[in-house]
Amino acid sequence: MTELLPYYIVIYTFVFLFGVSIGSFLNVCIYRLPKEESLIKRNSHCMSCGEEIKRRDLIPIVSWCLLKGKCRSCGAPISPRYTIVEALNGLLYLFVFIYFDVMQFPLHAIIVCLLFSALVVVFFMDLDTQLISNYVVIFIALLAVLEYFVSDYTYIFDNNGMTYDNIWKNQLVGAFIVSLPLLLIEILSKGRAMGRGDVYLMAATGLFLGIKGVIVAFAIALITGSVAGMIQKHKNGDSVFAFGPWLSLGSAIAAIWGQQLGNFYLANMTGIWS
Ligand SMILES: [Zn+2]
Numbered sequence: 001m002t003e004l005l006p007y008y009i010v011i012y013t014f015v016f017l018f019g020v021s022i023g024s025f026l027n028v029c030i031y032r033l034p035k036e037e038s039l040i041k042r043n044s045h046c047m048s049c050g051e052e053i054k055r056r057d058l059i060p061i062v063s064w065c066l067l068k069g070k071c072r073s074c075g076a077p078i079s080p081r082y083t084i085v086e087a088l089n090g091l092l093y094l095f096v097f098i099y100f101d102v103m104q105f106p107l108h109a110i111i112v113c114l115l116f117s118a119l120v121v122v123f124f125m126d127l128d129t130q131l132i133s134n135y136v137v138i139f140i141a142l143l144a145v146l147e148y149f150v151s152d153y154t155y156i157f158d159n160n161g162m163t164y165d166n167i168w169k170n171q172l173v174g175a176f177i178v179s180l181p182l183l184l185i186e187i188l189s190k191g192r193a194m195g196r197g198d199v200y201l202m203a204a205t206g207l208f209l210g211i212k213g214v215i216v217a218f219a220i221a222l223i224t225g226s227v228a229g230m231i232q233k234h235k236n237g238d239s240v241f242a243f244g245p246w247l248s249l250g251s252a253i254a255a256i257w258g259q260q261l262g263n264f265y266l267a268n269m270t271g272i273w274s
Helices: 002-035 062-066 081-099 106-129 134-150 164-177 179-188 196-236 244-268
Strands: none
Touching (some): 002 081, 002 106, 062 081, 081 106, 081 244, 106 196, 106 244, 164 196, 179 196
């Protein structure tokens, strides 16, 4: 292990920097997807003076710190949000690669990283606009299919007693077990309690996480979402509320610890109901 340490340090540094640059692209997605703007053409502009941001000022995290969070040409403050998204994505990639031991499960680590990036986009875009992009949802569904083909499920679904040939059934039921009830709520409340985007998001992440994972994800979303909702209502009396950010947070946690949390609940908590 110790003789491998230098290799791990090089790999982890690279993974973090790669995550940060993808984070830069996620900022573009968060900002442009709701407006149906192209993700590739045109450089970024200052929100306040419209000046195109120069290439040398586009280095993730570093540029924002060097410019002390201000536009070079007009001095208007630039939101720390961009830097936060970049750093967050870098740290998430680093965490996933360490947690899933990159040497042993490289493909699974990469797929979970991509899932996390998609969830970061959903989190911030829904927070800003109350919209969840269908492109991002389709991307998550594709990752779920990929995950089915490449992952070593004996590792991911450990002590779950599942054989390989019923894993696809688990994923398929996972796609509907939360999203169908949500769809009903969405229809009955005419979209007031829940958006159609939330329904599609839980179908896609359910396909990825399977039954136990998606239920854990939804439980975490309910808990964190109600806390955030109460804080928001207390702060500005606002009851317009995006649920997507909390569904993303729950899904991200469930992608790592979903099976363990589900098993822990079943082993320790079900007694209190009987
Ligand atoms: Zn400016």
